[in-house]
Structure formats: C-alpha cells, structure tokens
Amino acid sequence: MQYEAPCPHCGQLIFVDAPEGADEVELQRKAQELCSCGMARFEQMKVRNGNKLKEFAGNEFKDAEECKVIMVESILALQNNSFDRITLKRGRKTYTLDLDKDGFVRVKSKYAENTETKF
Numbered sequence: 001m002q003y004e005a006p007c008p009h010c011g012q013l014i015f016v017d018a019p020e021g022a023d024e025v026e027l028q029r030k031a032q033e034l035c036s037c038g039m040a041r042f043e044q045m046k047v048r049n050g051n052k053l054k055e056f057a058g059n060e061f062k063d064a065e066e067c068k069v070i071m072v073e074s075i076l077a078l079q080n081n082s083f084d085r086i087t088l089k090r091g092r093k094t095y096t097l098d099l100d101k102d103g104f105v106r107v108k109s110k111y112a113e114n115t116e117t118k119f
C-alpha cells in the first residue's frame with residue numbers, strides 16, 4: 001500500500017510503500033529512508049559505526065543542527081571522491097575529515113587553546 005508519511009526530521013510528506021496496517025513509527029522510518037533533507041541523509045549514511053558517528057555529532061554539535069548537516073555533506077563529498085580531505089573549524093575546534101584505506105570516515109578533532117595575552 002502507498003501511504004503518505006512525514007519525515008521525522010523535516011516533516012516533509014513522502015509517499016512510501018508499506019504493508020497495510022503499518023504503524024506510524026514504521027512509516028516514519030520509511031519516510032526517513034527516502035527523504036533527502038540533511039538529517040535524513042545523516043541517518044542514511046553508510047559508516048562502520050553509525051551510532052558512534054551520531055553520538056559524536058550529537059556531542060559536538062548538540063546546539064546546532066546545521067553543523068551536523070554540514071558534516072554530513074562533507075562526509076558525502078569525501079565518499080563521492082569530490083574531496084580528499086575537508087577541514088571544518090568551529091570556535092576553537094578544528095575537525096579534519098577524511099577516509100581511511102577501507103573507505104570509512106575518519107574525523108580528527110583538535111582543540112586550540114587560546115594563548116594570546118594582552119597587556
């Protein structure tokens with residue numbers, strides 16, 4: 001059966017195929033698989049450990065969904081071979097993203113102490 005279900009992230013209504021009587025959770029999960037918004041793509045991303053990536057992005061960017069989206073776009077660009085390495089800076093933190101030899105995402109983060117002193 002065809003249903004119209006909202007993406008759990010952006011709320012966009014998406015047509016999904018599901019067995020009759022499928023519940024709301026199942027329909028939303030299917031909508032998420034088909035939606036192209038940043039957070040849906042984040043959920044769809046193929047990584048060795050999706051939960052770890054989610055945990056990482058959740059901790060690093062808990063106040064800023066747009067930062068998670070940019071990280072997703074960066075990882076996709078690496079996986080498409082558009083870039084070999086991407087560096088993102090936010091405040092005092094620098095994230096360097098690349099792929100390891102097996103094609104899995106690697107993120108190195110560095111925290112810079114501000115050592116400037118003014119007299």
Ligand SMILES: [Zn+2]
Nearest residue numbers: 007010035037
């Ligand atoms: Zn969406």
